[in-house]
Amino acid sequence: MLPRSCLVVVRGLLLLLAGCAGTARAETLVIAADLWCPINCQPGAERPGIFVELAREIFAESGITVEYQALNWARTLHEVRRGELNAAIGAGIEDAPDFLFTSTPVAQSRNCFFTRADSTWRFNGVPSLSQQRVGVINDYSYGDELNAYIDQHRHDSARIQVAAGDKALELNLGKLRLGRLDVLLENSWVVQAMLAQQGKAGELREAGCREPDVPIYLAFSPALPSSARYVELFEQGLQRYRADGRLQALLDAYGVGRP
Incomplete structure (x- = not known):
């Protein structure tokens, strides 16, 4: 029979192993x-x-x-x-x-086009974008037709400006407010939530949405x-x-x- 001190050590080792096994099973x-x-x-x-x-x-x-x-x-x-x-x-x-x-x-996801409140432009299909500086986010998908337009003009800043990084939407919003963009293309829930967070709900005008969702x-x-x-x-x-x-x-x- 093992001395009491050895039993205590063995019991402690078993508990430790059981704890390790539990940790290993955690997913x-x-x-x-x-x-x-x-x-x-x-x-x-x-x-x-x-x-x-x-x-x-x-x-x-x-x-x-x-x-x-x-x-x-x-x-x-x-x-x-x-x-x-x-x-x-x-x-x-x-x-x-x-x-x-x-x-x-x-x-x-409903992707919509947002402008400053003083704009009168409305989205009426891809051809209506030709005179607008549109802000999008790198590697986002906006549907085949819009993706093709973005890819075609992504190096022409008079048509498409691509934001990247952790704060891409904030960057695009800032550029729209400063007049460096004419239109922001983004999920409608996301824009509404960010404007509300910034205390600027209703600041932007929704100028049409891409269909279908x-x-x-x-x-x-x-x-x-x-x-x-x-x-x-x-x-x-x-x-x-x-x-x-x-x-x-x-x-x-x-x-x-x-x-």
């Missing part, structure tokens, strides 16, 4: 995007964004912790594609067609074997949350419409 899923509030807001905020809260709640039901990082969009797509991150928040299929998507989108998703890495399981879990969660009203309640909490 964390890392999602990211540039700040696109209310879709995803400041990390650590009480309301970190619709997609962030939804992902955390759905995956928590399977014992999976969701970590959210704010990164610029081009870097997010690059790191998700390489498997350094698990998923990109708010991606459309055109953003990254090689990613893994749920059958059900989380929401629909674009489905947006939590898009998973094509490089990680775990992605197929995550897609299945998230799809099942979306179906439950739509059916029982929890998704609509979350949208209502952020003051936005139906998905």
Whole structure:
């Protein structure tokens, strides 16, 4: 029989090993995007964004912790594609067609054209953009027709100006206010939320929207074997949350419409 002191040591080692095993079993899923509030807001905020809260709640039901990082969009797509991150928040299929998507989108993105209040211009198809300096964000997808126009003129600052980095939308808003842009192309929820945050709700004029709306998703890495399981879990969660009203309640909490 082992002396009592040895038993204490053995018991301590067993507890330590059990603790390590528990830590090894803990599962964390890392999602990211540039700040696109209310879709995803400041990390650590009480309301970190619709997609962030939804992902955390759905995956928590399977014992999976969701970590959210704010990164610029081009870097997010690059790191998700390489498997350094698990998923990109708010991606459309055109953003990254090689990613893994749920059958059900989380929401629909309505991309609209915003001008200063004194402008009379309205969007009436791509030809109506020819005399406008339009602000867009690097590596965002705005639909095939607009993407083609942006690619054709992205080196002509009299037509297209591309912002990049963690504060790309703020940069475009600032340029619009200063008269360095004529038109800002952006998700309508996102513009409204940022203007409200800045205490400037209603400052800009909506001058038409792209049709149809674009489905947006939590898009998973094509490089990680775990992605197929995550897609299945998230799809099942979306179906439950739509059916029982929890998704609509979350949208209502952020003051936005139906998905």
